Amino acid sequence: MHCTEFELTFGDAGRAGLPAAAAQHLSECAACRNLAADIDIIRSAARELAIEPQAAPARVWTNLRAQLRAEGIIREQAPVSSGWDSVLAWLKRPYVAGAYAAMALLAIAVTWQPSNGIEATESASLAGTQMSATQRNLDAMEKAFTSGAAQSTSIVDIALRKNLSVVDNFIAVCEKAVKQEPHNEIARQYLYGAYQQKAELLNTAMEHSLTGEE
């Protein structure tokens, strides 16, 4: 079984209903184990919000999709369906899937519009948890890039390192703002946008490392 096939199978069946071939692939593939762990986190967090994944309002998916499209995270031409299939359709690259999965949940937390104070607190708490998860995934991606390009003196690698630093600084500023005002939705949206930009930048960096000058 290939990773893409596993992603779809895992999204539909979950751990409990995993076919033998998928279970074997899971035991052999580290990238898919990471992906499965991230999806488990998403499902767990969704349960804490007392929502079923399929029951997420259409506006959440619409907002998420629009946001990711606007930021250039997703570019495929096929229309995106609702629910978990939509999320899984974006996770074509196991290497970056963890970061995107964490960002997906963060996006839900950011775009969710709670109807009362208790849910608002839960939403802010969830966003805080997911920020840490997203940052961890992005840090792992960044390490993979910097370990290969740290010594490079090419114009492009210097530019990539400089811009990673720019985005990291902006993320730090946004995180500080969110910690000071956890319920400030605008601050959270800026932070989410900064995470998206870092993921996109790291994706660009990894593509360049495969094809470009060093």
Add this chain to the structure above:
Amino acid sequence: MSRLSVSGVGTRCKIAVSAAAVFAAFALPALGHTLEKHFPVSSKPVIVLRNTSGRVDIKSWAKPEVMVVADHTGKTDVDIETEQAGERIDVSTNAVEGGKGGDLTTNFTLMVPEESQLQIRTDSGSIVVESVHGDLTFETIAADVNLQNVGGYLVVRTTDGSMVCTRCDGTIRAESVSGNLQLFQPVMDHVTLHTTAGNILFDGDFLKHGVYLLKSDTGNTDIRFGRASSFDLTATSMHGTVVNQAKLQPDKHRKFHFPRLSSGFVSGSVGDGNAKVEVTSFSGTIKILNR
């Protein structure tokens, strides 16, 4: 696909032939070499260029033909591949085996019909395009993008490179991490600009019923609008300031009017408020100025 691949300057040749769906394909090593190719087209061609490093100049002409001139100046061998499949023309540079990591600089000059679709990528160098109309996409890491008299649906993505668009028309979506994004005399009804650390300059008129979304997270945004402009404005800088010279009236299209809460927020209408202008920033300064 039919493909001729030549590795090493005349030292050895490898020919691989597969499907015949492609009319022409060429790949040859370049080391201080110039390649010129002509591709006849009948209608709006789609030109896809993938370059690693170098200057890309694209201009339009009246001929139903695409001309590609590649000038490899780098010190490392590259394969320059060109391929035509109907109205689509692909051009790409790739390091030859063992050449990755060297200087792959290749400068391109393209002449294309005025109505063409372009998908251009170069990691470093520059992109200069004049008088082309169509769906135009430009992606760079460190290369600047300079567009003049172009139109259609424009998409620009850069990491470090800046974009200058002069007398452009249609729709534009431009995004950068630290590059500046500048529009001069635009005739555009949908403008979406976002840069994290770069500055934004919009110098021109807002079109009736146009939508303009300008966002610089930490950089500054300057808007110089003409006398003919009529727009609803919302300018918000979360931790920065908004400097406004426009004579704003209460927004005619909002049910509720928000008071000016701080130096980082301005809202109101100029004229009849025909266009919608939203300028946002996290910590940058926003200036709304008369031309």
